[in-house]
Amino acid sequence: MPLLEARDVHGGYGGMNILNGINMTLEADEVGVIVGPNGAGKSTMLKAIFGLLLVNQGEILLRGEPIHNLPPNKLVQKGMGFVPQENNTFPSMTVQENLEMGAFLKPDSVKPMLKQVYEAFPPLYDKRHQRAGELSGGQRQMVAMGRALMAEPSVLLLDEPTAGLSPLYMNEIFARIKEINAIGVGILMVEQNAKQALAIADKGFVLAAGQNRFTDTGAALLADPDVAKSFLGG
């Protein structure tokens, strides 16, 4: 049974559909990457999975269980983590407090998970008493991912984790994402840096106008001349 499955998902904001029938399957040990031009519905799809917008047709399944239109706090309980692209930290709270909030529903696992997250993101340990709002963009992204990991999710949704980061930080974040995936967390992320993201992807979904255009392994999509011409800038 796949970890996450979307079947013919239609949805949008207030009557206007942005998603016009999207299909996706992600296995538990996979990194899935959603790419596509602006306005293709990439972030919208991620939000639809996390219950942030209305799915009015089709279904989304987590390990076979329908989850579409459940509120976010229920989805967190079911093992889903979400890292928004912007405003993804609590700026006036310390790094450690940010992480603690990630495990709000599991107060007993705060201590062991803090240790794990600090091991995964060593720079955060040194800054643990600093306010998240004072950190650099890359460090804030680590706080945001760390916060989502604190709830011990089985699948992590990342909305453009490398947006606005320097190439150096971008590679660092991609390396961390691979590491998180290696400990058994399924990853589904939206990326603008399509080539670099597809290079680490087990599965790639190329969206256009709210529908699937190409679905294949990351490597196969990178090698496909049609995908390269229309979506990866030649």
Place this chain on the structure above:
Amino acid sequence: MNEFMFFINNVLIAGSVSGSIYAIGAVGVTLVFSIMRFAHFAHADMMTFGAFMVLALTTAFPAAGASLGMPTAVVMLPIAMALTALLAVGIDKAFYKPLRAHGVKPIVLVIGSLGVTLMLQGVIRLFAGTGGQNLYVDDRKEIFRMVLPLEGVRVPVVITEPQLYLFILTLLSVVALHLFLNRSRLGKAMRAMSDNPELAQASGINTNTIVAVTWVIAGSLAAIAGTLLSLDVTFKPDLSFFLLLPIFAAAIVGGVGHPYGAIAGGFVVGFAETLAVFNWNILLRPYRDSFPDWLELPTNLAFVGTEYKIVVPFFILVAILIWRPTGIFKGKVI
């Protein structure tokens, strides 16, 4: 030195008294704003309601305090706090929650809270009458006079029993609030929701729980402030309503949504008021002989008359909104 004692009594002590009450009130206003993003105008009448509960309880059990050696009103305060917290949660469920569920603009909630204010005042008048009533049913308001052991000092420092309770309870409330917001899981969740409501929800924090906790804290603090104010003067149905302006001034001076700012803002407004109405001529009196003959100082050198005290918080409010709208602690811009 005696003139300086006047200064202590009329500025330091009087300023701390109003400062404490403004601070506790402003903390409630600022917490409600930081979680629900609207100015809660019914806060002052929640203060009066708390004092009214104490009045009802002391009337029902006038002897309760004597056995504990404390004023009955103070003994009844925890019960009144619980009842006011309940009222606050109930008001939210009945009036504000349906509005929030409709996704209305904050201004609609503000207008709604004005309606709640009128309703609360009406209910309190219905049961307590319109006149003033003494909360000290034991009728033994102790007044402590301390003559400081300094040469030539005859004027005592005067402090009353309810003022002492006010200072102690203000200190306890501030420490308790600090520990709650920084150490407890729910307190941190409250700060998280104030910081970034969407992300708090995405972390699994239940919005309704946090809203309820906020009302419990706001209601309990309102009951403390209202009761201690009524003990210091007398209970009147419109007593706290006239504190609305200084309390909002305090919350804005401190930076809206910033609890420590609200405490600081409360004392800034309280001291500004007492400094403005203080007759500075008293402090100059000892040096009168050294003034040149042509200088004739008026007998009253206060900035404003006591009856115009309300202009002070109003002036502070206007000034801070013009020159530093985010307040001294950089709160959320309103």
